[in-house]
Amino acid sequence: xIFATTGTQLPFxxxxxxxxxxxxxxxxxxxxxxxxxxxxxxxxxxxxxxLPPDRFDALFSAARVVVAHAGIGSILAARQYDxxxxxxxxRADLGEHRNDHQAATARRLGARAGLHVVWDEADLGAALAxxxxxxxxxxxxxxxxxxxxxxxxxxxx
Amino acid sequence: xxxxxxxxxFAHHETTWLTTLRGLxxxxxxxxxRIVPDCNRDTPLRVLxxxxxVTWHVLxxxxxxxxxxxxxxxxxxxxxxxxxxxxxxxxxxxxxxxxMSASGRLAARFASHRLSQWPDVxxxxxxxxxxxxxNGSADPLQGPDHGPVRPDAGGLPEDLRPVPGTLAxxxxxxxxxxxxxxxxxxxxxxxxxxxxxxxx
Numbered sequence: 001x002i003f004a005t006t007g008t009q010l011p012f013x014x015x016x017x018x019x020x021x022x023x024x025x026x027x028x029x030x031x032x033x034x035x036x037x038x039x040x041x042x043x044x045x046x047x048x049x050x051l052p053p054d055r056f057d058a059l060f061s062a063a064r065v066v067v068a069h070a071g072i073g074s075i076l077a078a079r080q081y082d083x084x085x086x087x088x089x090x091r092a093d094l095g096e097h098r099n100d101h102q103a104a105t106a107r108r109l110g111a112r113a114g115l116h117v118v119w120d121e122a123d124l125g126a127a128l129a130x131x132x133x134x135x136x137x138x139x140x141x142x143x144x145x146x147x148x149x150x151x152x153x154x155x156x157x
Numbered sequence: 158x159x160x161x162x163x164x165x166x167f168a169h170h171e172t173t174w175l176t177t178l179r180g181l182x183x184x185x186x187x188x189x190x191r192i193v194p195d196c197n198r199d200t201p202l203r204v205l206x207x208x209x210x211v212t213w214h215v216l217x218x219x220x221x222x223x224x225x226x227x228x229x230x231x232x233x234x235x236x237x238x239x240x241x242x243x244x245x246x247x248x249x250x251x252x253x254x255x256x257m258s259a260s261g262r263l264a265a266r267f268a269s270h271r272l273s274q275w276p277d278v279x280x281x282x283x284x285x286x287x288x289x290x291x292n293g294s295a296d297p298l299q300g301p302d303h304g305p306v307r308p309d310a311g312g313l314p315e316d317l318r319p320v321p322g323t324l325a326x327x328x329x330x331x332x333x334x335x336x337x338x339x340x341x342x343x344x345x346x347x348x349x350x351x352x353x354x355x356x357x
Contacts, residue, residue, distance in 0.1 A: 146288030150166035
């Protein structure tokens with residue numbers, strides 16, 4: 001099973017269309033997608049506008065690979081559930097987001113273990129055929145440092 | 158969601174959560190959660206509604222500290238907190254990997270402390286870098302095109318270093334099952350009261 005999510009706030013038809021076209025060629029693979037406010041017709045996908053958190057988590061953790069817009073929430077969930085993640089950044093010039101911060105996220109984080117960035121949706125099929133291995137868990141040092149710093153600010157006189 | 162991951166830094170204080178999303182509670186423990194209207198720059202009427210709601214909640218709980226990861230509702234909470242003399246902390250989303258968000262820039266007016274989770278973004282914005290929620294986001298081994306800075310409190314200015322002996326962190330750093338994991342940035346203004354016993 002493949003799980004795809006484009007978040008809940010903005011439609012991302014370029015990605016969902018590409019997924020639907022791929023699913024049409026691969027009828028044996030189930031593809032579930034949370035696509036937000038997108039009125040489009042995608043007959044080869046199991047569609048949800050939004051999913052409650054428990055359903056979302058269950059689908060995310062059961063998928064053999066997850067496809068998502070390059071939102072931080074997707075990256076954090078992929079680490080939490082040890083799932084390989086294919087990222088497709090939204091593009092501001094196509095009206096897919098207000099700015100290009102998803103491209104920045106993908107450039108900065110896309111080389112990490114467990115992630116694969118697809119810049120051109122035509123490459124999605126190849127990425128789904130050979131997804132990255134699951135992510136590796138870090139040592140938590142960076143988060144611990146941030147906690148310590150913030151605790152200092154909060155507790156300080 | 159990112160703010161939930163920062164919870165261990167204030168878990169030992171009385172806390173009220175403000176969020177635009179229902180269903181936040183799984184990671185926020187027993188602390189009260191208040192829902193406020195979401196807004197952004199393109200929805201001026203909702204900005205006013207959000208400002209009214211946020212100001213109301215901040216006035217009611219009179220926090221000593223307001224901490225937020227954005228977005229615009231978080232800025233409004235910092236503004237309300239500042240008005241009351243609270244310490245106000247902006248932690249820019251890790252999504253803003255190359256430049257600070259517009260909300261983060263606006264927050265400069267109201268934040269007594271402003272952090273980015275990327276060293277070079279922090280430097281360009283006059284903000285502070287002190288680590289990030291993703292291990293190794295600033296690690297050259299994992300981010301080949303990225304800078305060399307390792308989070309190191311010793312490299313911070315004297316007045317921003319963690320205060321020794323006050324880092325009570327009784328709770329585990331991360332609760333499983335956080336809500337809406339793939340959703341866009343969750344705006345969660347957050348109030349922490351350093352001393353639950355003292356009136357304010």
